[in-house]
Amino acid sequence: MLTFDNKGIYCARADLYIDPWLPVNKAIITHAHADHAHKGNKHYLCHTDTAPLLKLRLGNDISIETLNYGEQITINGISISLHPAGHIIGSSQVRLSYKDEVWVVSGDYKLQDDGLSTAFEPLKCQHFITESTFGLPIYHFPKPAIVKQELHEWIQKNNEQAVNSLLVGYSLGKAQRIIEMASALDMPIYAHGAIVNIQQQLINAGHKLYPVQYASFDLIKTLKPPYLLVLPPSAIGSPWLKKFNPYEIAFFSGWMQLRGARRRRNVARGFVLSDHADWNQLNSAVLSTNAENIYVTHGYKSIFAKWLREEHKLNAVEVETLYEDDLLMREDTDAAL
Amino acid sequence: MQLFNKLFQAIDQTTSTNAKVNALVDYFHEASTGDILWSIYLLMGKSSGRVIKTALLRQAAYKLSALPTWLFEESYHIVGDLAETIALCLPPPQHTKLYTLSQTMTFLASFSALPDDEKEQTIINRWMEIPASERFLFNKLITGNFRVGVSKQLVIKALAIKYNKTANELAHRLMGNWHPHQTNLEKLILEDILSEKSFEPYPFFLAYQLEGAPEGLGDINEWYVERKFDGIRGQIIVRNEEIFIWSRGEDLLTDKFPEFHPLKHSLPHGTVLDGEILPFKEDEILPFAVMQTRIGRKLLSKKILASAPLVMICYDLLEYKGTDIRDRPLSERRKLLKQLVDGLVVNTSLMLSAPVPCSSWDEVRKAREEARAYKCEGVMLKRKNSIYETGRRRGSWWKWKVDPFTIDGVLVYGQRGHGRRANLYTDYTFAVWDNNELVPFAKAYSGLTDKEILEVDNWIKKNTIDKFGPVRTVTPTLVFELAFEGISASPRHKSGIALRFPRILRWRRDKIADQANTKQDLLKMLDSKGDK
Numbered sequence A: 001m002l003t004f005d006n007k008g009i010y011c012a013r014a015d016l017y018i019d020p021w022l023p024v025n026k027a028i029i030t031h032a033h034a035d036h037a038h039k040g041n042k043h044y045l046c047h048t049d050t051a052p053l054l055k056l057r058l059g060n061d062i063s064i065e066t067l068n069y070g071e072q073i074t075i076n077g078i079s080i081s082l083h084p085a086g087h088i089i090g091s092s093q094v095r096l097s098y099k100d101e102v103w104v105v106s107g108d109y110k111l112q113d114d115g116l117s118t119a120f121e122p123l124k125c126q127h128f129i130t131e132s133t134f135g136l137p138i139y140h141f142p143k144p145a146i147v148k149q150e151l152h153e154w155i156q157k158n159n160e161q162a163v164n165s166l167l168v169g170y171s172l173g174k175a176q177r178i179i180e181m182a183s184a185l186d187m188p189i190y191a192h193g194a195i196v197n198i199q200q201q202l203i204n205a206g207h208k209l210y211p212v213q214y215a216s217f218d219l220i221k222t223l224k225p226p227y228l229l230v231l232p233p234s235a236i237g238s239p240w241l242k243k244f245n246p247y248e249i250a251f252f253s254g255w256m257q258l259r260g261a262r263r264r265r266n267v268a269r270g271f272v273l274s275d276h277a278d279w280n281q282l283n284s285a286v287l288s289t290n291a292e293n294i295y296v297t298h299g300y301k302s303i304f305a306k307w308l309r310e311e312h313k314l315n316a317v318e319v320e321t322l323y324e325d326d327l328l329m330r331e332d333t334d335a336a337l
Numbered sequence B: 001m002q003l004f005n006k007l008f009q010a011i012d013q014t015t016s017t018n019a020k021v022n023a024l025v026d027y028f029h030e031a032s033t034g035d036i037l038w039s040i041y042l043l044m045g046k047s048s049g050r051v052i053k054t055a056l057l058r059q060a061a062y063k064l065s066a067l068p069t070w071l072f073e074e075s076y077h078i079v080g081d082l083a084e085t086i087a088l089c090l091p092p093p094q095h096t097k098l099y100t101l102s103q104t105m106t107f108l109a110s111f112s113a114l115p116d117d118e119k120e121q122t123i124i125n126r127w128m129e130i131p132a133s134e135r136f137l138f139n140k141l142i143t144g145n146f147r148v149g150v151s152k153q154l155v156i157k158a159l160a161i162k163y164n165k166t167a168n169e170l171a172h173r174l175m176g177n178w179h180p181h182q183t184n185l186e187k188l189i190l191e192d193i194l195s196e197k198s199f200e201p202y203p204f205f206l207a208y209q210l211e212g213a214p215e216g217l218g219d220i221n222e223w224y225v226e227r228k229f230d231g232i233r234g235q236i237i238v239r240n241e242e243i244f245i246w247s248r249g250e251d252l253l254t255d256k257f258p259e260f261h262p263l264k265h266s267l268p269h270g271t272v273l274d275g276e277i278l279p280f281k282e283d284e285i286l287p288f289a290v291m292q293t294r295i296g297r298k299l300l301s302k303k304i305l306a307s308a309p310l311v312m313i314c315y316d317l318l319e320y321k322g323t324d325i326r327d328r329p330l331s332e333r334r335k336l337l338k339q340l341v342d343g344l345v346v347n348t349s350l351m352l353s354a355p356v357p358c359s360s361w362d363e364v365r366k367a368r369e370e371a372r373a374y375k376c377e378g379v380m381l382k383r384k385n386s387i388y389e390t391g392r393r394r395g396s397w398w399k400w401k402v403d404p405f406t407i408d409g410v411l412v413y414g415q416r417g418h419g420r421r422a423n424l425y426t427d428y429t430f431a432v433w434d435n436n437e438l439v440p441f442a443k444a445y446s447g448l449t450d451k452e453i454l455e456v457d458n459w460i461k462k463n464t465i466d467k468f469g470p471v472r473t474v475t476p477t478l479v480f481e482l483a484f485e486g487i488s489a490s491p492r493h494k495s496g497i498a499l500r501f502p503r504i505l506r507w508r509r510d511k512i513a514d515q516a517n518t519k520q521d522l523l524k525m526l527d528s529k530g531d532k
């Protein structure tokens, strides 16, 4: 029912693409991250909560149709519905069925509950398309509650020394989680413009999120340390960081599990907080679908596919997509949003 | 190990030197004296020794992680560090026991004596009883690879705060060979005697690279200009007709350098020389590679001694007739040094580093530029009235190295990086043209920005023409400017040359592969340098 071509994941019978990276007529968008939501498509179909984020990224004039989770439409005999992926607000798995055949495109997902996005829904299917960003047995993410506690300790230590805490994470998804975790401390939170925009857009759309203030340089000059500031990854290494002196800086990502990745980012402190599935989550997600055919995209796809074949005797193949291998880069460039 | 692990994490998670010193002082307050002794040993960069073969360690890790070998190895390749990979792959511990650092070190000592077939189960048991958060540190200790981001100077600074001693005294006390099994904290740090430590070197005084114009240093007449030799920085110590030779890395190398041994009878008691140890034959300095080969040898045959005889080019005198003269002006120390060396009746191994006469900074510039002709790396600038300080300091000593050689090479192979470059193609091989063929001549890892690394990584993945193990052959397209410090002929390499410290200077986006340099260009550099 689905094929992979040079534009993305294609359904010929319904004549639509899922997360295409080149312009097409009809595109279903799993979520509003840059590597999944590209510009230039004629018509977009996405979850209700994704629509405002898509507009923020691609402009208000795009043609969008929305669905709620579980709501079903039929195109040329194919039933299509969206189901929570637990990745970020609005992120969806796409379920397509035709007669007895069921495919699920999971997009990006995680099984951990982040308290912001709707929790991942396991779906039965015969064909499952999975990501593999953290598809190695070295990735075991701690519970968010533990990360939250560590974060509070870290901020409090900085506060005691009158040092600002700079919190760095991807502006869509991660930043909202960081802000929710930090908000419990009851300090005002300042943020980079890109993050303020997203936060505001989500609040306007009815999400109950903690408001953040735009950290203009004029405002920053008037602040006495310690304060909290949330920044996108592109901020690391930027010369204007010194305007926030004295500070300690921390980066939030699943990559922070590796010491090497932390060094490469040139940040001393890393918090392991991810919107992707770790090794155990990937395995349990795949197995819970009962699918025989697994298509592995972005990340350690050849390794994870080989593991699924050998360990679970599944018919797992790696699929070339343009989301692959460059997640680190995407996270960086996406700060412009 | 809870406290030591906490210290390790604290140091590892900040870049602020103040925060590091605070964490150290806190630790010295909280830990027991036995643990402090071990922690100093480890923090000063001394190895705990490898007590298990890597192959055995891997076996144990495969077994406990219950992962297929190939998957463990793939993971290792991406993490780049065995201790870390193991720590990440193991299942959660069953019950946690809290061992102190000393207890852990005692365990390691007894562990190393176990027969191999008992080691696997012993280490598995240990892994399962220590907290998951301590496994990385434990693995680092068991492989003898413990390292943490503090300099010796910072450790000494924290100890000085805790024990109310001067940093200089502590640096002196902590130098050289000592082991927690043979001493205790009282003797090492607290006791008021130093005399029997006659073999101890002084902490070396190190210079920073001069940035900006030398004119900023003031009047040229206040400065000595010397050549910066490219050998092994060392101290020769003669006391009570015994000789000790220390390298800057604080290795005791006396046995490796027999040519200096006669000095124990000819130099007066209480002499400490600072200088550069170099291979020197028939009035000529030999390439550094000759020195490296010699250092690597376990046994020094007559042939090796004859082919790479060593000398020390002396530039400072730290102790004269038993008196520490480090706080006398350099001009005075040099005078005494010259007297001493000139006064030797038989001298085959000591030379003086003669100042290069310069009456203006422009002449210094010239001296720097011609450094390579003298097989030197540049010049040293030392204030004539400078005292001999401790550690790397700015102000009265500067090194001023020549600009490196540069060449444009074509990227031909990419290999996935280790460690800090997990999961990215970051190890590159470069080639130059030899007629119509590209000949690989250098590997380089560093020099690009994070953004560029990602871009090149992405490019490599899209332009692979062949995969061979972890190596990808790419379409020869990208050109990079490489810098290196030295070049010498090497029949072992296909290109016929070997480079010293090659690194990427910049990405030449303005050039296409055809415009890269040729093997001929490299050989010309070899000629101009005069090495055969």
Ligand SMILES: [Zn+2]
Binding pocket: A031, A033, A036, A087, A108
């Ligand atoms: Zn995403």
Ligand SMILES: [Zn+2]
Binding pocket: A033, A035, A036, A107, A108, A298, A323
């Ligand atoms: Zn993605």
